[in-house]
Structures are given as C-alpha cells and as structure tokens.
Amino acid sequence: MEKIYTLVKKIIDTEANIRSVIFNNDISSKYSLGKRQLSALIMLKDMGKINMTTLAKSIDVSNQQLTKVVDNLVQRKLVKRSYDKKNRRVVLIEITKEGREYIDDILSNLKNFLESNSKKFNEKLLNDTIKKIDEVNDFMKLYAM
Numbered sequence: 001m002e003k004i005y006t007l008v009k010k011i012i013d014t015e016a017n018i019r020s021v022i023f024n025n026d027i028s029s030k031y032s033l034g035k036r037q038l039s040a041l042i043m044l045k046d047m048g049k050i051n052m053t054t055l056a057k058s059i060d061v062s063n064q065q066l067t068k069v070v071d072n073l074v075q076r077k078l079v080k081r082s083y084d085k086k087n088r089r090v091v092l093i094e095i096t097k098e099g100r101e102y103i104d105d106i107l108s109n110l111k112n113f114l115e116s117n118s119k120k121f122n123e124k125l126l127n128d129t130i131k132k133i134d135e136v137n138d139f140m141k142l143y144a145m
Contacts, residue, residue, distance in 0.1 A: 014136075026113050031106055036061055036069045041095060041103050044079060049094035051084070078102055 019035065033041075039059040044050070047058070056066040070093055073079040078099035084090035095103075115121050 011140075021114070022110065024113055027106065027109060030109065031102075033106070034069075036065070037073060038106070040066070040069050040073065040093075041078060041099055044093060044095040045100060045103055049082070049092050052091045052093060055093055073099070 022038070023035070036059060040055060043055060043058045047054075050058075052063055052066055052070070055070075056063050059066070061069070070079060070081070074081060077096055079093050079095050082092045082094070084092055
C-alpha cells in the first residue's frame with residue numbers, strides 16, 4: 001500500500017511541477033492560455049483536422065468542456081471549425097496558421113525560459129527527460145481506461 005501511495009503522490013507532484021514550468025510567470029503573463037486550450041492546440045498541431053470526440057478523448061475532457069475550449073480558440077482565430085462532408089453532424093476542428101504560430105512562439109519562449117533558468121539545461125538532459133516521461137506514460141497506459 002505504501003508503494004501505491006508513493007506512486008500517486010509522485011504523479012501528482014510531477015503534474016504540478018510540469019504545470020509550473022509550462023505556465024511559469026513569463027509564459028502566463030504573455031499568453032492567456034489555459035491547460036486545456038494548450039493541450040487542444042498541441043494535439044491539433046500534431047494530429048491535423050480531427051473531430052470533436054477524438055480531440056476530447058485525446059486531452060481527457062468531456063465534449064461539453066471541449067466545446068467551451070474550442071469556442072474560445074475559434075474566437076481567437078487559433079482554430080477553425082468545419083463539418084464532415086459525408087456526415088454534417090460531425091464537427092471537425094483544425095489549427096489555423098495563427099494557431100501554429102502561437103504554439104511555436106510559446107514553445108520558443110518556454111525553451112528560452114528553460115535555458116535561462118538552468119545551468120544544467122542541455123540536449124542530453126532534455127532527451128533523457130523525454131525518454132523517462134515516455135516510460136512513465138507507457139506504464140500509465142497499462143492502467144488507463
């Protein structure tokens with residue numbers, strides 16, 4: 001039981017630490033973007049045009065929650081909605097050119113933040129961290145529903 005408690009605590013701590021790096025004061029003051037909005041933009045950048053249900057599942061939110069996120073992103077011209085030509089009930093979402101530029105700018109600023117705030121930041125550390133996060137994700141996928 002102690003190991004399970006330790007695992008859960010470390011997952012929660014890690015999520016909080018990741019959030020504090022991604023949404024640091026420099027980034028938060030320049031960009032008004034929430035966790036779900038950022039997640040949606042990154043998924044759309046990677047996946048291209050996808051339907052609302054797929055996007056909701058990929059960022060782990062309900063369709064109702066995603067509608068609010070997408071409404072905000074559409075209003076800001078970072079994503080656009082369209083309808084599936086074969087089934088007009090299916091709403092498709094895709095990132096716009098402005099959305100891609102916005103994400104690229106955030107990532108560039110995040111890279112600058114990491115480089116300026118860490119003497120230890122280097123490509124090896126970055127690659128090692130990515131590998132470890134992939135291992136944790138693979139482990140967690142075994143239990144994801």
